[in-house]
Amino acid sequence: GAGVSQSPSNKVTEKGKDVELRCDPISGHTALYWYRQSLGQGLEFLIYFQGNSAPDKSGLPSDRFSAERTGGSVSTLTIQRTQQEDSAVYLCASSFLGVLNTGELFFGEGSRLTVL
Amino acid sequence: DAKTTQPPSMDCAEGRAANLPCNHSTISGNEYVYWYRQIHSQGPQYIIHGLKNNETNEMASLIITEDRKSSTLILPHATLRDTAVYYCIVRSRSYNTDKLIFGTGTRLQVFP
Numbered sequence: 001g002a003g004v005s006q007s008p009s010n011k012v013t014e015k016g017k018d019v020e021l022r023c024d025p026i027s028g029h030t031a032l033y034w035y036r037q038s039l040g041q042g043l044e045f046l047i048y049f050q051g052n053s054a055p056d057k058s059g060l061p062s063d064r065f066s067a068e069r070t071g072g073s074v075s076t077l078t079i080q081r082t083q084q085e086d087s088a089v090y091l092c093a094s095s096f097l098g099v100l101n102t103g104e105l106f107f108g109e110g111s112r113l114t115v116l
Numbered sequence: 117d118a119k120t121t122q123p124p125s126m127d128c129a130e131g132r133a134a135n136l137p138c139n140h141s142t143i144s145g146n147e148y149v150y151w152y153r154q155i156h157s158q159g160p161q162y163i164i165h166g167l168k169n170n171e172t173n174e175m176a177s178l179i180i181t182e183d184r185k186s187s188t189l190i191l192p193h194a195t196l197r198d199t200a201v202y203y204c205i206v207r208s209r210s211y212n213t214d215k216l217i218f219g220t221g222t223r224l225q226v227f228p
Contacts, residue, residue: 004159032213042161042203042218056213092158097214104150105216107159 002026004108006092012114013082021077021111025094032075033105034067043091049075050097082115089113107112119143119206120219125226128198128210136222138204141185148207149180150216151189153200160203163189192228 002105005024013019025032034046047057049069060066064082069075089112093105121139128134148167152160162217164171164178166187171178177190191198201221208215 033215035216035218042220043216045217046216048214049182050214055211056215058213059215093159104162104165106162109159 004092004094004106006090006108006111008111009109010112010114012116014116015084016081019082021079021090021092021113023075023077023092023094023108025073025075025092025106026106027073029094030072031095031097031098032069034075034077034092035091035107036088037091037110039086045113046090046107047076079113080109082113084115087113087115091115118215119217120204122202122204122219122222124220125223125225127227128191128194130196130226130228131193134194134198134224136189136191136204136224137186137204138188138219139186140204140206141182143184143206144208145184146209147180148209149184149187150205150207151176151178152203152205152216153198154203154221155200155204164224165207195225196226196228199226200224223227 007022019090025107032049037043047067048056063079067077089110091110093103093107096103150165151163154160166178180187201223203221205216
């Protein structure tokens with residue numbers, strides 16, 4: 001597709017369950033990012049991928065959170081044993097990064113996670 | 117840790133220029149200033165970015181002070197569709213990171 005695609009758009013789960021959120025970046029974009037936005041708040045950085053490697057995962061809030069990227073394309077954010085405080089909109093973005101390029105990040109529409 | 121501070125809300129009359137200020141007094145020499153906006157329930161939309169020179173594109177103008185400690189986003193002729201939350205952001209890049217550091221944003225309300 002033309003833009004960043006995320007699925008599911010909405011997910012309701014019970015406390016303690018595992019969830020997987022998927023991101024399809026724009027074709028050819030080398031960099032991929034995950035952010036989290038809690039209700040009424042700004043965006044919080046989670047993790048940055050360059051290709052398949054994640055040189056910066058400093059924003060992941062706990063070891064229940066993990067992410068991977070395969071083939072330099074699709075990424076999956078996994079939250080294990082979900083807690084109510086994990087409820088938020090999870091946003092994915094992608095960008096083409098060259099050495100001197102400061103290309104903008106293109107965001108998807110997000111996956112809204114509700115933990116009951 | 118947000119590197120930017122913005123007023124929480126602003127109003128603007130339709131057709132007027134909207135001037136949104138931002139303070140980023142701790143910005144480093146190689147960090148860019150980016151502006152994004154977010155219309156309710158949508159993903160953030162890129163507006164403009166700059167390092168030290170003023171920038172203009174089809175959406176807006178960005179004025180950065182000489183000391184780089186503050187900037188202003190200018191929407192020259194605001195429309196009702198410009199009602200959104202506007203985020204002033206510092207982009208931190210190095211060999212092992214690339215992240216946008218969001219603040220809490222300014223909620224701009226454009227009224228008829």
